[in-house]
Amino acid sequence: MIDDLVERMRKGDRRAVARLITLVENDEKKAREIIKRIYPLTGNAYIVGITGPPGSGKSTLVDKLVKEARKEGLIVGVIAVDPTSPFTGGALLGDRIRMQDHATDPGVFIRSMATRGSLGGLAKATNDAIKILDAYGCDIIFVETVGVGQVEVDIVKTADTVVLVTVPGLGDDIQAIKAGLMEIADIFVLNKADREGADATYFELSLTLDLESEKWEKLGWRPPIVETVATLGKGIKELWEQIKRHREFLEKSGKLEEKKRLRVEEEIKTIVSDMIAKKVEVSIKAGNLEDILEKVMKKELDPYSAASLIMEKIIGGGKSV
Template identity: 75%
Template structure:
């Protein structure tokens, strides 16, 4: 079945592509099999991460960026990561509604994915879904994160260009950005710039960037701050131009290779961690875990020593 789906996907079959993404979401073993088989067909897509707090207009911006990419004849993939429904385990918000006008376009593939408890703003299977869309033939893939605040940093392990979206009137939003997200953004967007306070937000971002002027000069890229009103298309041309300029910078400077090597390293670590955790779960009997827990509670054993014992049994080597 998987071989047939992959063959159809490589020929541009949307239904087969959707089915493959569903498989990597729901079955880790099938995900491994699929990625191993499609990996030689990946590596051509450019990945743009769109992150920021809930309500900042990320989905509307993505909708407008899809059109810009399609106007240039690019095949576009979109992964919109949403919170998980407590009833079905599926994506709760369904950001595809905002991008409905592209649903009949054969050059656009849009998929909502549920976080299913994953932190960092991304679904666990996002990387595998990206690989499927890459092999499917997408030139650019937009990954819109769930919008969970300061922990939403996993996007830097996934995207080539990270666009951080904020809006005026979020209270002390700039401090929230500074406390983690500031480091990951390649482009800043102040969306809904027709609201009161937009100029002040722009000024604060520019000021924060000025404070690290030496860092940007050494890096060779200072993140631009772009004002947009996505609903009316204001600033969309400038944002698309900034994304393309950042891509050109990465290609010309060789930073793209560094970014992708970092991404592969992080992915290997995540796969190894997930595999070990799964094997431990399969190998350790409930009563063994219970005995270890009792020993820790009774101060007969510390958590680190207990973890060493578990790993020793799972891996077959002394830690």
């Protein structure tokens, strides 16, 4: 079945793409098989992460950016990570209503994914879905995070360019600073810039960037601040040009390859951690680690030493659990 779906995907079958993404979301064993099969086809798409607090207009911005990309003839993928429905377990908002203009465009593939309890603003299967869209032939993939504040930082491990969206009047002076998101942004967007307080927010963002001037000088890239009114299409072309400019900077400086290497490293570490965690969980349920747990309960062993013993059993020279 998977071979057939992959073959159909390579021929441009959008239904096969949708089915493959559903499989990587719902079936871990099949996800492994799918990624093993398509991995040689990946590595061509450029990934742009769009993050920021709820209500900042991320979906509208993505919608407008898709139009800019399509004007240049690019094949576009969109992964919109939404909250999980308590009833179906699926994406609460579904494929974004604001993006339905692209539904009949064969050059655009839009997919909503549920977080399913995953922190970091991204669904756990997002990386696999990105690989599928990459193998499908997308030139650029926009990944819109769920918008949950402090835990949005995982997008930096996924995207080549991270766009942080903020708006005036969120109640805090640069809410993004307090959320710790300032560190991850390559481009800042001050959306709804026609609102009262926009000038003050722009000034605060600029001031914050000025305080890190030495850092930007070493990096070779100072994040620009782009003012937009997404609903009216204002500032969208400038934002698109800044995304392309950042990509050019990464390619010329060699940092794009560094980012890809770091992404692979982080992904492997995450997979290994998940595999170990599952082995430990299975072993605890099976009672194989009961002696270690009992020693911790009796204060004969501390939790760090217990963890070391468990690691030895799982990946060390001890008996397999």
